Amino acid sequence: MGSAPLLSVEDLVVVYQTPSGPVRAVDRVSFVLERGEVLGLVGESGSGKSTVAQALARILAPPAMITGGRVLFEGHDVLAMNEDELRRFRWRKMSFVLQSAMNALSPVLTIGDQIIDVLVTHERTSKRIARERAAHLLELVGIDPARLTSHPHELSGGMRQRVGIALALALDPPLVVMDEPTTALDVVVQHEVLSKIAELKEKLGLSVLFITHDMSVVSQFATRIGVLYAGRLVEMAPTRELFRAPRHPYTAGLLGSFVSIHGPRRRLAGIPGSPPDLRRLPTGCAFRARCREAAARCATEAPALRVIAEDHHTACHLVSP
Amino acid sequence: MSEPDRTPPLLEAQHLGKLYRVGGWLRPKNLRALHDASFTLDHREILALVGESGSGKSTIARLCVRLEAPTSGRILLSGRDVLDEERGRATLAYRRRVQMIFQDPFGSLNPARTIGQHLERPLLLHGKAKAGADLTTRVHALLDTVGLVPAPEVAAKYPQELSGGQRQRVAIARALAVEPDLILADEPVSMLDVSIRADILNLMLDLKEKRGISFLYITHDLASARYVADRMMVMYAGHIVESGPSEALLQKPLHPYTKLLLSAIPDLEGSFARGLPARSGAPALVDPPPGCPFAARCPDVTEACRRETPRPVTRDEGRVVRCHLYPEPSRARSE
Numbered sequence: 178m179g180s181a182p183l184l185s186v187e188d189l190v191v192v193y194q195t196p197s198g199p200v201r202a203v204d205r206v207s208f209v210l211e212r213g214e215v216l217g218l219v220g221e222s223g224s225g226k227s228t229v230a231q232a233l234a235r236i237l238a239p240p241a242m243i244t245g246g247r248v249l250f251e252g253h254d255v256l257a258m259n260e261d262e263l264r265r266f267r268w269r270k271m272s273f274v275l276q277s278a279m280n281a282l283s284p285v286l287t288i289g290d291q292i293i294d295v296l297v298t299h300e301r302t303s304k305r306i307a308r309e310r311a312a313h314l315l316e317l318v319g320i321d322p323a324r325l326t327s328h329p330h331e332l333s334g335g336m337r338q339r340v341g342i343a344l345a346l347a348l349d350p351p352l353v354v355m356d357e358p359t360t361a362l363d364v365v366v367q368h369e370v371l372s373k374i375a376e377l378k379e380k381l382g383l384s385v386l387f388i389t390h391d392m393s394v395v396s397q398f399a400t401r402i403g404v405l406y407a408g409r410l411v412e413m414a415p416t417r418e419l420f421r422a423p424r425h426p427y428t429a430g431l432l433g434s435f436v437s438i439h440g441p442r443r444r445l446a447g448i449p450g451s452p453p454d455l456r457r458l459p460t461g462c463a464f465r466a467r468c469r470e471a472a473a474r475c476a477t478e479a480p481a482l483r484v485i486a487e488d489h490h491t492a493c494h495l496v497s498p
Numbered sequence: 499m500s501e502p503d504r505t506p507p508l509l510e511a512q513h514l515g516k517l518y519r520v521g522g523w524l525r526p527k528n529l530r531a532l533h534d535a536s537f538t539l540d541h542r543e544i545l546a547l548v549g550e551s552g553s554g555k556s557t558i559a560r561l562c563v564r565l566e567a568p569t570s571g572r573i574l575l576s577g578r579d580v581l582d583e584e585r586g587r588a589t590l591a592y593r594r595r596v597q598m599i600f601q602d603p604f605g606s607l608n609p610a611r612t613i614g615q616h617l618e619r620p621l622l623l624h625g626k627a628k629a630g631a632d633l634t635t636r637v638h639a640l641l642d643t644v645g646l647v648p649a650p651e652v653a654a655k656y657p658q659e660l661s662g663g664q665r666q667r668v669a670i671a672r673a674l675a676v677e678p679d680l681i682l683a684d685e686p687v688s689m690l691d692v693s694i695r696a697d698i699l700n701l702m703l704d705l706k707e708k709r710g711i712s713f714l715y716i717t718h719d720l721a722s723a724r725y726v727a728d729r730m731m732v733m734y735a736g737h738i739v740e741s742g743p744s745e746a747l748l749q750k751p752l753h754p755y756t757k758l759l760l761s762a763i764p765d766l767e768g769s770f771a772r773g774l775p776a777r778s779g780a781p782a783l784v785d786p787p788p789g790c791p792f793a794a795r796c797p798d799v800t801e802a803c804r805r806e807t808p809r810p811v812t813r814d815e816g817r818v819v820r821c822h823l824y825p826e827p828s829r830a831r832s833e
Contacts, residue, residue: 221691221692221693222662222691363550363551363718364550364718364720364759364762364763365550365758365759365762367762367764368761368762368763368764371764390691390692391692391764392692392766393763393764393765393766394764396764396765396766397764420766430693431692431693432766433696434692434693434695434696435692435721435766436695436696436699436719436721436722436724436725437721437765437766438720438721438724438748438760438763438765439765442724442725442745444700445696445699445700445725446696447693447694447695447696447697447700448693448694448696449697451661451662451663451664451691451693451694452661452691452693
């Protein structure tokens with residue numbers, strides 16, 4: 178095992194070319210994901226969270242372009258890989274479960290054939306061994322292996338989403354990137370899928386980058402959480418610390434916006450205003466228009482992400498270590 | 499149902515049922531979207547209708563706003579049978595009292611009209627204002643009510659110039675234009691960012707407190723239902739399986755499905771340990787088998803559950819549950 182972290186994202190910049198000029202959807206985002214870790218990336222619409230996932234998968238297409246930064250997987254530059262290297266890298270080293278994974282399955286092939294296809298193309302195993310592996314993978318995500326002969330339309334949304342997870346695990350990758358893997362699911366099914374992911378993390382030592390708009394979804398198994406706002410990482414901390422002592426006013430506001438099913442019933446504060454238009458970002462801190470504590474400095478200078486406590490980073494002028 | 503005084507409830511549903519014919523004329527089948535749904539909604543009350551997709555909650559909304567007619571049952575508005583008086587779709591008079599707002603604040607507004615024009619139409623149609631200065635004043639007052647300020651500026655904008663939360667406010671303002679008694683809100687916050695949801699929920703609470711408007715709040719999210727609703731109903735496979743005051747229902751859920759739903763909700767302080775054993779799977783809505791629709795998944799299932807559909811049983815504190823675990827009073831006495 179090398180000393181390089183499993184995944185290291187350094188100053189990633191993604192720009193969308195629009196008729197009214199370039200828009201920075203992801204602005205100098207940096208984070209590290211260690212082996213065996215589940216890192217949550219949380220953000221609302223326009224925060225850039227899905228763009229980060231797409232950049233890592235290198236599936237961004239024009240008008241979106243990665244214009245800066247590095248993505249290192251075990252020290253190897255993912256952004257510098259050619260098509261050939263990329264083909265060997267995806268699925269095997271880093272795989273993806275995207276929000277629409279349940280609709281990404283081919284409607285004409287059985288789910289068994291689709292899993293076997295991945296195994297045979299990437300590992301050149303025999304069909305017989307691939308079929309056994311496919312059955313095992315379905316068991317892993319809690320689906321009866323008899324379902325190998327089912328077509329996607331015969332499965333429920335939750336089952337299709339779990340097939341998507343089985344596919345992502347097919348080549349035993351050390352890292353899986355999941356972008357809103359449960360958003361389209363009902364709460365009971367969501368709970369099943371999340372429990373399954375948590376179980377696989379324990380069982381396989383899997384590392385996960387879990388991207389979501391819903392803090393409560395990652396709260397139960399993310400080791401650390403990063404909060405994105407208007408394309409920038411504004412706070413990153415161990416999960417418990419983030420919930421107990423959020424330092425960025427946006428994180429605090431977001432946590433205050435959650436209605437809880439347990440505990441005392443309190444008046445929700447929410448956050449005034451709405452997320453900024455990336456085409457017309459204000460100068461300085463992107464959150465200042467909605468911030469109750471904004472000071473003069475916030476209008477002139479964009480705050481950088483800095484360490485304010487052990488393993489706790491915040492991008493806010495008002496926070497001192 | 500319970501009538502402590504002579505004033506009838508604002509809205510009362512009696513044994514509402516809705517079947518859809520599916521499967522073509524050769525092999526027609528019945529999809530049971532709603533079965534024997536009875537409930538009341540009072541003045542100045544928010545009643546939440548909670549359930550997962552396919553549970554029938556939107557069917558109730560469509561029946562109550564009279565977009566569709568029920569297959570069976572009655573709908574009473576202030577004690578008067580609205581279906582008896584007018585078959586078919588809702589009249590202007592009905593819509594003046596019962597309004598609806600939808601999940602998608604993007605789809606329900608016309609991109610070619612300004613926000614002001616969206617609000618002028620119902621005001622004129624229902625005779626709430628006369629064209630001219632009066633109309634403008636009323637439009638601005640509506641925008642003020644829903645917190646869209648400065649009103650003159652917002653009135654001149656087009657929907658696409660507003661954020662999702664602002665558009666949902668416009669939808670609420672449009673519903674308020676006719677000064678309704680009841681607003682049916684079908685997942686009004688589920689497409690909005692978390693930081694904005696609180697504002698819309700608080701607006702609903704304010705409208706109830708200050709204007710006495712009642713809401714039927716339809717949602718899949720128990721936590722937000724708890725936040726706004728005085729009472730809630732939990733739906734499963736077209737059945738209202740449990741209802742009661744929000745806090746009591748959540749503190750001590752009776753129906754096994756409510757317990758399952760509660761245990762599955764992720765919470766900021768929660769853990770997976772709370773997950774309950776229950777079989778997954780979707781209920782059969784097309785030509786459903788006899789018995790309780792939750793029987794196939796229920797950890798507490800008995801023989802009776804597969805034979806007979808449980809009837810609603812009234813318990814203490816205005817709670818009603820539909821489950822064989824809670825015997826009907828007459829039967830309990832004979833045992």
